[in-house]
Amino acid sequence: MHGMTIYQLEVVLRSGRVAQGVLLVIIGILTVYALEKAKRRPEAIKVRKIPAIDAFEEAVGRATEMGRPVFYTPGMSGLGSLTTLSALSILDYVARLTARYNVPIIVANRNWVVYQVAEGIVKNAYLAEGKADQFNPEMVRYIASWQFAFAAGCLGIFFRERPAANFYMGYYYAESLELAESGYRIGAVQIAGTTSTAQLPFFVAACDYVLIGEELYAAAAFLARDPKIVGVLLAHDLSKILTLAIILIGAIAITAGSTIILDILSK
Amino acid sequence: MSTWYERLENIDPRWIYLLVYIVIAIPIIIPLPSPLAITPYTRDAFEAVEKLPPGSLVVLSFDYSGANPELHPQAIAVLRHVVRRPLYIYIVGMWSDGPVMADQIWKVIDKTGYDPEDPTKLITKEYGKHIVNLGYLATTALIVGVYDTITKMMTIDFYGNSIDSLPLVKKFDGIKYASLVISFAAGSPGPATYLQYWATQNPNMKFVVGSPGVSAPGFMPYYEAGKLGEIGYVGVIISMRGAAEYETLLGEIGLTGAVAALNAQSAVHYLLVVVVILGNLGYYLRKYGGGGR
Amino acid sequence: MAISLADYKRSIPLILCFIFGILYAFEWYVDIRVGDFSLSYYLEHDMLNYFNAMYSVAIGIGAINIFRIHYRRFTRRRKYWEYSLLVLILIPVMAVISVFGGRWAIDPKGVVVPRWVYDSLAPTWNFLYWNIMSLISQTMFSLLGFFIISAGYRAFRARNIDSIILLISGILVVLGQAPINASVWPGFETIKNWLMDVPNVAGRRGILLGAAIGALAYGVRVIFWYERRPTLAGGE
Numbered sequence: 001m002h003g004m005t006i007y008q009l010e011v012v013l014r015s016g017r018v019a020q021g022v023l024l025v026i027i028g029i030l031t032v033y034a035l036e037k038a039k040r041r042p043e044a045i046k047v048r049k050i051p052a053i054d055a056f057e058e059a060v061g062r063a064t065e066m067g068r069p070v071f072y073t074p075g076m077s078g079l080g081s082l083t084t085l086s087a088l089s090i091l092d093y094v095a096r097l098t099a100r101y102n103v104p105i106i107v108a109n110r111n112w113v114v115y116q117v118a119e120g121i122v123k124n125a126y127l128a129e130g131k132a133d134q135f136n137p138e139m140v141r142y143i144a145s146w147q148f149a150f151a152a153g154c155l156g157i158f159f160r161e162r163p164a165a166n167f168y169m170g171y172y173y174a175e176s177l178e179l180a181e182s183g184y185r186i187g188a189v190q191i192a193g194t195t196s197t198a199q200l201p202f203f204v205a206a207c208d209y210v211l212i213g214e215e216l217y218a219a220a221a222f223l224a225r226d227p228k229i230v231g232v233l234l235a236h237d238l239s240k241i242l243t244l245a246i247i248l249i250g251a252i253a254i255t256a257g258s259t260i261i262l263d264i265l266s267k
Numbered sequence: 268m269s270t271w272y273e274r275l276e277n278i279d280p281r282w283i284y285l286l287v288y289i290v291i292a293i294p295i296i297i298p299l300p301s302p303l304a305i306t307p308y309t310r311d312a313f314e315a316v317e318k319l320p321p322g323s324l325v326v327l328s329f330d331y332s333g334a335n336p337e338l339h340p341q342a343i344a345v346l347r348h349v350v351r352r353p354l355y356i357y358i359v360g361m362w363s364d365g366p367v368m369a370d371q372i373w374k375v376i377d378k379t380g381y382d383p384e385d386p387t388k389l390i391t392k393e394y395g396k397h398i399v400n401l402g403y404l405a406t407t408a409l410i411v412g413v414y415d416t417i418t419k420m421m422t423i424d425f426y427g428n429s430i431d432s433l434p435l436v437k438k439f440d441g442i443k444y445a446s447l448v449i450s451f452a453a454g455s456p457g458p459a460t461y462l463q464y465w466a467t468q469n470p471n472m473k474f475v476v477g478s479p480g481v482s483a484p485g486f487m488p489y490y491e492a493g494k495l496g497e498i499g500y501v502g503v504i505i506s507m508r509g510a511a512e513y514e515t516l517l518g519e520i521g522l523t524g525a526v527a528a529l530n531a532q533s534a535v536h537y538l539l540v541v542v543v544i545l546g547n548l549g550y551y552l553r554k555y556g557g558g559g560r
Numbered sequence: 561m562a563i564s565l566a567d568y569k570r571s572i573p574l575i576l577c578f579i580f581g582i583l584y585a586f587e588w589y590v591d592i593r594v595g596d597f598s599l600s601y602y603l604e605h606d607m608l609n610y611f612n613a614m615y616s617v618a619i620g621i622g623a624i625n626i627f628r629i630h631y632r633r634f635t636r637r638r639k640y641w642e643y644s645l646l647v648l649i650l651i652p653v654m655a656v657i658s659v660f661g662g663r664w665a666i667d668p669k670g671v672v673v674p675r676w677v678y679d680s681l682a683p684t685w686n687f688l689y690w691n692i693m694s695l696i697s698q699t700m701f702s703l704l705g706f707f708i709i710s711a712g713y714r715a716f717r718a719r720n721i722d723s724i725i726l727l728i729s730g731i732l733v734v735l736g737q738a739p740i741n742a743s744v745w746p747g748f749e750t751i752k753n754w755l756m757d758v759p760n761v762a763g764r765r766g767i768l769l770g771a772a773i774g775a776l777a778y779g780v781r782v783i784f785w786y787e788r789r790p791t792l793a794g795g796e
Contacts, residue, residue, distance in 0.1 A: 007595035021589035085790040112622030120793025142622035148700035195771040205715035214774030536738035
């Protein structure tokens with residue numbers, strides 16, 4: 001027919017990503033398998049204790065006894081970062097604790113979109129605990145987007161409002177030590193959790209408990225105390241075993257002079 | 268009444284802050300020469316620029332804000348190096364202040380260098396012809412887009428000049444023509460963004476990172492990969508020390524002031540070791556000498 | 561995990577999260593092209609522009625929060641109300657000066673202000689930005705130097721074998737990093753380089769690997785609704 005253009009549908013595998021995609025699918029299947037297995041038989045999965053997770057309730061209890069607020073910050077990254085999402089999941093737990101124990105919470109945010117989600121989370125947490133009337137929008141604050149303006153704002157909160165328990169969950173940059181050290185100076189018990197390898201040493205030095213790397217993601221599930229969520233931890237470990245197996249086989253292959261694993265992974 | 272070793276274990280931090288202040292101030296006020304060993308990370312970064320063929324395009328990405336004391340000296344030394352060599356330069360930044368910092372350096376730096384078209388001839392590098400400041404790459408879309416074409420993604424450069432009027436942009440309309448990308452990265456967004464969006468499209472493009480001291484260990488796995496020819500960094504300039512080493516390799520001592528600051532840095536390193544030892548001394552004396560727990 | 565149209569406030573965010581999660585994961589590996597249209601290009605470029613627009617508008621809500629908190633503090637004369645008054649005055653002043661005298665005031669892609677307005681306000685903006693904001697930022701950054709020493713003094717106590725190893729390796733790295741030490745004994749540099757290149761890189765790779773896999777598994781949980789708190793802002 002005149003004037004009619006027929007377009008052909010092309011499905012193109014993007015180069016250099018096929019192996020990644022296959023691994024992603026395998027890890028996704030392992031994750032779903034682990035979650036379903038845990039749903040059916042959670043008692044079959046043994047989990048090691050993470051001291052930092054047990055300390056959450058202790059820290060909020062301490063704040064209650066001292067009559068001082070709890071301070072929480074979900075990190076410096078935006079909503080696109082999984083670390084921030086995990087920190088927001090943990091915020092839900094901490095906010096429920098503060099609602100239950102009638103202790104005020106201050107949530108300081110660097111990112112304005114994260115602030116809005118955090119406000120919703122804290123509000124819903126108070127609602128879930130039947131303490132909707134105690135929720136005050138001033139509990140959740142957007143401080144500033146500039147890194148050190150945010151740090152200065154948090155330091156101001158520490159020295160004015162003297163929180164007794166500080167939670168630093170999420171991704172941090174240089175301000176991590178400022179927050180942690182100042183928190184120590186005001187006598188707060190501090191629990192940190194981050195995947196930032198550059199800031200972990202500072203948190204380990206200045207905080208009482210630290211969730212390192214993947215423990216942050218696991219904590220979000222752990223704190224919900226949902227028995228089937230141990231499947232999350234199983235999913236992590238199965239994925240790690242797969243990755244370690246590939247690394248080991250690849251290391252042996254390379255040592256033997258074969259680049260087969262490298263070639264497959266670079267497809 | 269506390270004993271002297273209990274006081275040693277619990278020194279008021281304000282005394283420590285005062286000591287830090289004094290220990291940093293004295294070497295700055297009384298500058299002394301400092302012996303310096305060049306690390307392989309800085310040498311590799313230097314060689315990555317030094318070995319570029321004449322006429323190559325280099326992209327400098329200023330990904331920090333304010334006069335960052337670790338990255339700014341690095342940026343000064345590297346910019347002077349690329350200006351001195353017969354190369355073309357694009358300046359970009361993933362932080363809004365980055366191109367501003369580049370402008371501040373460009374205003375005062377010695378612009379003498381070798382002509383990219385005739386490497387034996389010494390000229391004064393001109394803006395627009397040998398170097399262009401493309402400005403802030405505000406969005407991921409822009410970072411991805413300028414790889415293919417600059418003229419379709421931007422209308423003006425950092426100074427407000429029309430992008431189509433710049434001879435360098437007419438010559439290289441896209442970051443894809445670059446041989447080397449050097450990112451001075453304070454955090455995120457940082458060089459990993461370039462590895463993700465540019466390196467994956469052109470494995471021959473080399474990357475160097477200028478990093479603060481705390482972030483440097485995080486770049487090491489990528490440096491190891493880069494050395495093997497995989498996607499990664501071929502050089503890492505670490506902290507102010509890296510800037511001083513670069514300045515030394517460049518042969519223009521005094522360019523960044525990093526060498527003078529290193530004495531202060533060394534002094535405060537020693538102070539850290541001393542206070543840690545004092546704290547442990549107090550702890551052990553209390554525990555084993557004073558009958559404490 | 562029931563999704564129902566009646567409960568649309570809960571269902572729509574979950575459905576969108578699922579669709580976009582799967583779509584973006586899919587397009588990273590597979591491109592669908594019809595004529596000039598490329599799904600990957602569209603999702604990585606044009607869609608991101610929409611997200612950036614939404615993101616930029618949302619800052620208004622953050623600003624409202626700041627004003628609300630500081631206004632209350634000022635009107636109720638709570639402790640340090642004077643600083644709240646400063647915030648209430650300075651934020652709009654800086655915002656107006658930045659819009660009319662900041663670097664992007666003459667960018668033809670945005671709203672262009674008359675040149676005479678820009679020329680008269682730009683020096684003020686430069687002063688406020690470089691002589692106040694930037695310097696305060698650097699001051700805050702420099703506090704780290706003091707805090708590192710006091711944190712190191714307090715935290716590095718050799719209480720058990722782990723902390724003894726940490727202490728010794730930390731001291732060796734610090735000594736190796738001090739530039740002068742290369743002339744005292746070159747061995748410091750060698751030991752430091754080995755510690756940084758071998759155990760440090762190994763440890764970091766381990767943490768990076770674990771964190772990356774944890775992130776992947778967490779992402780799967782969010783997309784498949786096992787973890788709903790971030791998507792529903794706390795609601796179940």
